[in-house]
Amino acid sequence: MTSADRRLTPRRKPRQVRAELTRERILTAAAHVFAEYGYAAGTTNRIAEQARMSIGSLYQYFPNKDAILAELLVRHIDRGAWTGADGLDLTPGSLKDAVQSLVRDAIDHHRDDPQLLRIMIEEAPVSSDLLEAIDRHGRARVGQVREVFARHPDVRVQDLDMAVELVVGTVEMNTHKLMATPHPNQVERLETELVAMITRYLHGDR
Known part of the structure; x- marks a missing residue:
């Protein structure tokens, strides 16, 4: 895996229902934040606030907003x-x-x-x-x-x-x-x- 792939890879792959729900909450919050503020201003702090969790908890699932956006696009494509x-x-x-x-x-x-x-x-x-x-x-x-x-x-x-x-x-x-x-x-x-x-x-x- 290249360094670029590591940067875009989610940190935690959900294995339990609760973890999957948390991950979905982050992605839903990110979609809302990116749509409202744009990508440049759609920070991980805003995403964490929208998802009602700490920034530390968000980073347990995604290393940065690039990884979140990449995952949103993967999900969008797979639903097509x-x-x-x-x-x-x-x-x-x-x-x-x-x-x-x-x-x-x-x-x-x-x-x-x-x-x-x-x-x-x-x-x-x-x-x-x-x-x-x-x-x-x-x-x-x-x-x-x-x-x-x-x-x-x-x-x-x-x-x-x-x-x-x-x-x-x-x-x-x-x-x-x-x-x-x-x-x-x-x-x-x-x-x-x-x-x-x-x-x-x-x-x-x-």
Whole structure:
């Protein structure tokens, strides 16, 4: 483990329910503090105060705020599964609905706190856990999307594997970019145009 990884590694991995609850309390408090004060002013003292614990107790779990932010981003990424994939209609003519489900799911996953999302994107340090989570989430989401597209009769792309990579990357990149700085009506416009673009592409329209 490199010195950078050690700096970003939580000090205590919860093994008991009480420890896990304490860790969650710290992460919840940190999300609130970062969203309210920004990252620079979101100190560990403020996080400890928000979590109603001593700074010494906080340091038993995380060595610094960089490690806390890195853990918040790992948790955010790991919660990003396509929740509606199993209930889709895969009959002819339903491709637009399937694509809309994918896009809307990504938007909803990033809707809660734009300020925190922006901080996570701009400030979160890269740790081995984060890289692992990105890879794990990427493989899981690509697998989900590939399974749906492979079974849909209206998907007519020549290279399904590459098409899935392109679709997932396009949805993730544009959703992150817009939801970090949302403006009135832009979210609906993003959904409409992404769905139209991806549906035409999957239909094989040129």
